[in-house]
Amino acid sequence: GENVEQHPSTLSVQEGDSAVIKCTYSDSASNYFPWYKQELGKGPQLIIDIRSNVGEKKDQRIAVTLNKTAKHFSLHITETQPEDSAVYFCAATLNDYKLSFGAGTTVTVRA
Amino acid sequence: NAGVTQTPKFRILKIGQSMTLQCTQDMNHNYMYWYRQDPGMGLKLIYYSVGAGITDKGEVPNGYNVSRSTTEDFPLRLELAAPSQTSVYFCASSRDRGTTEAFFGQGTRLTVV
Numbered sequence: 001g002e003n004v005e006q007h008p009s010t011l012s013v014q015e016g017d018s019a020v021i022k023c024t025y026s027d028s029a030s031n032y033f034p035w036y037k038q039e040l041g042k043g044p045q046l047i048i049d050i051r052s053n054v055g056e057k058k059d060q061r062i063a064v065t066l067n068k069t070a071k072h073f074s075l076h077i078t079e080t081q082p083e084d085s086a087v088y089f090c091a092a093t094l095n096d097y098k099l100s101f102g103a104g105t106t107v108t109v110r111a
Numbered sequence: 112n113a114g115v116t117q118t119p120k121f122r123i124l125k126i127g128q129s130m131t132l133q134c135t136q137d138m139n140h141n142y143m144y145w146y147r148q149d150p151g152m153g154l155k156l157i158y159y160s161v162g163a164g165i166t167d168k169g170e171v172p173n174g175y176n177v178s179r180s181t182t183e184d185f186p187l188r189l190e191l192a193a194p195s196q197t198s199v200y201f202c203a204s205s206r207d208r209g210t211t212e213a214f215f216g217q218g219t220r221l222t223v224v
Contacts (some may be wrong), residue, residue, distance in 0.1 A: 009151065032210040043201050043215030044154070047197075050209060051210075059127070089153060093209035096143065097161065099155035 002027045004092050006102025014110050019077040021105045023090035024104070026071070030092040033066060038087040047088075048075070052085045080109045113137050117202050117216035124192040124223045132187040132219050134202030139176040143185040144169075144204045144213065145177065154201065160185055192223045 003026040013019045022104035025033075031052035050057045050064045050073065057064050066073040069093075077084055087106050091099040118133045136143065141162045141196060146154040156169030160179040174196055176188040185204075199220050203213040 004153075006153075034212070036215075041217070043203070043217050044213075045215070046212045049212070097144075097159050097167075097208050098156050099154075099209050101155075101215065103151055104154045 002030055002078055002094060002100035003096075004090060004100045004102045004106060005027060006090050007107060009103065010106045010108070010109045012110060013080050015080055015082065019075075019080055019084070019107055019109075021090065021107075022090055022103050023074070023092075024070075024072040025092040027092070027094055028068070028071060030094050032093045033064070034091050035064060035075050036089045036091065036101075038089065038104075040079045040086075041103075046091055056087050061094075073076060077107075080107075082109050085109045115202055115204055115214050115216040117200075117219050119219060120217065121220050122222070124189075124221065125193060126194065126223060128192050129188070129190050130192070130221075132189075132200055132202070132221075133181070134185045134187065134216060135183050136202075136204040136214070137183065138204060138214065140204035140206050140214075141182065142208065143179065144184070144203045144205075145175070145187045146201045146203065147171065148201060148218075149198050156178075157187065157200075160196060163203050189221075197221060197223045 034049035038044040062080040063076045144159045145157040158177040202216045205213045
């Protein structure tokens with residue numbers, strides 16, 4: 001099955017700086033890569049996703065890049081704000097019912 | 112629109128007790144899932160369902176059972192609680208297979224003592 005590794009496990013950034021989270025996946029046939037944000041006491045919520053036929057996708061301050069050759073994808077958050085503090089999960093799937101999640105990154109934005 | 116609703120939010124069980132975690136969604140999604148979240152481990156799929164009357168095992172099904180008698184409800188049953196089942200449980204639903212957005216409930220924090 002698919003194995004997703006996520007780094008770093010924790011990330012502390014100064015407000016206004018950028019944050020980058022990286023994930024690698026094992027199955028080259030995986031074709032859908034979502035990113036979820038989990039705020040304290042809540043369930044994960046989709047913030048952005050990318051499909052295997054696209055190399056980059058942006059939505060305001062967040063962007064995701066995908067390198068299929070290297071089997072890795074990354075989340076970029078620019079101009080970080082206190083409300084960006086949360087746990088972020090990457091995931092991958094093989095057009096299947098099952099999402100394989102990374103272990104999560106706890107992002108703290110320092111004021 | 113409530114989305115995915117889980118009850119209870121918190122529960123403490125004694126070893127060997129049983130309980131059912133309730134999950135209901137009002138988005139008419141065919142696909143529903145149960146995940147458990149352990150610290151530093153991400154989310155692991157316990158069971159999933161592709162429609163009423165159809166369920167299948169995920170990565171970590173041992174010690175759990177599910178049923179799907181209606182489109183809206185997908186309860187998770189723990190028959191003989193063990194300390195290893197201490198975790199946060201999330202129910203989710205999606206319109207289509209894993210390549211579309213999954214909507215999660217707020218979670219149930221379960222402690223087995």
